[in-house]
Amino acid sequence: MRFTAYASSSSGNLYTVEDGKTSLIIECGVSYREMQRLLPKSPMDYDGCVYSHHHGDHYHPNAVRELTVRGLPPQCGLMFQHGETIGTMQVRSFPVKHDCRAHGYMFRGECGETCVFMVDTFYCPVVPKFSPTIVAIECNYARDLLRPGDSINDRLFASHMSLEQCVKTLQAWDLKATREVHLLHLSDDRSDEKRFVREVQEAIGLPTHSSPKRR
C-alpha cells in the first residue's frame, strides 16, 4: 500500500493511495491542469476519485467538471458509508467533525494492507477496529501558535485538528502494524513542520512525514 501527498493545504488538496493494482485519487482540490502537472500519470489513468467534503480546497469546481466530462466523476463519502470496492481496493468512509458534512476513509488493498485517511476534522469520532498500515491524518495547528483573540481561533477549534488532538488520537489507536504516519494540511502560519513531525514521532515511535503544500 502506498500513500502519496501531492498538495496539502487550504489552497488545495490532492493525494493518492495505491495497492499495486488499483490506484485512487483522494481529493480533487486543485484545478484539472494542476492535477495533470502534479500527478505522475494522467488523472484518467486512475481507477477512481473520492473526496471528503465540498470545500473548494478539496473539491475544486474545475477539476470536478473536467474529471466528470472525461468519465471519472469524483465520488463523495456517503457513497462509501457501507463499504464499496473499486478495482481491488475496498473503500469505506466514516463521518468526521468539520464545519460541514465531511468524511474520512479507510482503504484496504488486495495485499491486505490498509490506509486510514482523515483531513479537515477537529476530532476523530472512530477508532479503527484494525491496526492501519498507513495513517494519513490532519495536523493543522498547535494551540501555543495561535494568536490570542484572533477571530480565526474559534473556527479552527470547530473545524481543524490540532497537534495535541492528533497525538491523542494516534495514542488511542492500535498502531502495532503501522508502518508510517503522514501529517496533512499543516496551517501556513500556525504550524511548525519540523516540530510537528518530531513531536508526533516521539509520541508514537513511528516514521512520520509532513505533507508538501504543493509538490
Ligand SMILES: [Zn+2]
Ligand atoms: Zn474544509
